[in-house]
Amino acid sequence: MNTTEDKLRERVKELTCLYEVTSIIVNSDYDQLEKSLEAIAYCLKRAWQFEKVTEVFLKAGEFQVQTDDYSKDMVTLVSKIKVFNKVEGEVLVGYPSNKYTLDDFLVEEQTLLNNVALAIGNLIERKYIKDNEAITKRQIERADRLHILGEITAGIAHELNTPLANILGFAELLTDKITDKETVRDLEKIMDNAIFSREIVKKLMFFACEMPQEMKTVKLIPIVTNVTKLLAPTLRDKKIKLDIVFNNEDIALRADTVQITQVLFNLIMNAIYYSPTEGSVSVKIEETDRHILLIIADQGEGIPVELEDKVFEPFFTTKPIGEGTGLGLSVVHGIITSHKGTLQHKPNTPKGTIFTVHFPKL
CATH class of the missing domain: 3.30.450.40 (GAF domain)
Structure with a gap:
């Protein structure tokens, strides 16, 4: 040039x-x-x-x-x-x-x-x-929606507790007074359904963080072990391989033992439910400088994009009628929030879902 x-x-x-x-x-x-x-x-x-x-x-x-x-x-x-x-x-x-x-x-x-x-x-x-x-806007909108749902749910739960207690109490009184066996069986059905409804109310109150907590220092690995023992029959039935990985046997956090057990039970149970027969579920417990992480991964079909923001809402479920109340993940979300933690999900590779719980360290 x-x-x-x-x-x-x-x-x-x-x-x-x-x-x-x-x-x-x-x-x-x-x-x-x-x-x-x-x-x-x-x-x-x-x-x-x-x-x-x-x-x-x-x-x-x-x-x-x-x-x-x-x-x-x-x-x-x-x-x-x-x-x-x-x-x-x-x-x-x-x-x-x-x-x-x-x-x-x-x-x-x-x-x-x-x-x-x-x-x-x-x-x-x-x-x-x-x-x-x-992403931030969606998270704020979801948090606001869940907060409003929590307030509504708490009110409903309190309102339902009294009539359910009355139904159960009067049914028990009638059982003691009536001798007809067929009528007694009917009353027992009433009591069974009242107890089932009361359990749903309890789950609603968990979601709304209305249940009293007994906070103390708890070790996570023994809780995970107990949960896996409870789920052993389900694992055997579906021939699911469960991998548990942790980087420290003494990982501990300040929590309510019953509620943390419920969190682990629900998340692992969901992972087993949605994984295919002879698939695998992994549970990782990691300790970082600032957080304790629970990572549960399955090999199911994953969460459709259009349902990602609904999975933590009460009464939302993708399970067939009769197999789920839609309260499992909403309760888990409520418990984790009350422990000042966060719950997130993302797609697994090549398919499935990974739920990650972040708890603040002691």
Whole structure:
């Protein structure tokens, strides 16, 4: 490139490329970011001195695009893409190595590439910020919804306790006075259903954090062992392999023993229920500097995206009628919240669900 006209032509191409890249980024759809990155790659291809043989490779975070004839053996200019000051990818512009060398690139082309890499990094940062805002908004909305449900549930539970106690008490009195066996059997059915209803009320009060707690220092591993013994028949029936992993036998936290047992029982029982026959369930107990983690993973079908925000709501269940009240996970959520912990779920690999409980350390 010897003449002033050639130099001017190259500067115009570079400025045009920067303008087009800026326009692409401004109008980017964060849900279709790969298309924007592909458009940027072809903008770069047109901006180089020998554009007919120029090829581009671009990798940013989870996204990766390249022009049609890019190959790894090309001679390339490289610029790293940084997202929040951390390298998250790179953009390469290359010529065929059998005809060109690094000397065939212009100094200005490296500057252009650095500017484009910076702009791509800023785009990815904005996508991450947007995604985090959406996640935070959903978490706040779910927390508000669960708080309102907790207040309503507590009121319902208190209102139901008295009439259930009356039904049970008067049915017991009638049982003592009546001699007809058929009538006694009917009264026993009334009492059994009243007791079942009272257990549901108790679970509702757990969800609403209305049950009194006996907080003390408890060791987790013995509780896990006791729960697995209770679930041994179910594990045998489904031929489920249960893997228990922990990094310290003496892991302890301040908790209500009965409630923590209920948390473990419900989460492991759910994992067994949704895992296929001859599948496996893993239970990990980890201690970090600030938290104690309970991680229960199954190999079931997983939680559909449209149901992710509903699984902790009372009376919501995907189990067939008669196999679940829909109170298991809502109760677990209420107990964990009352222990100042958090409960989260995410997909397992290749399929299934992982529930993770974070408890604060003593």
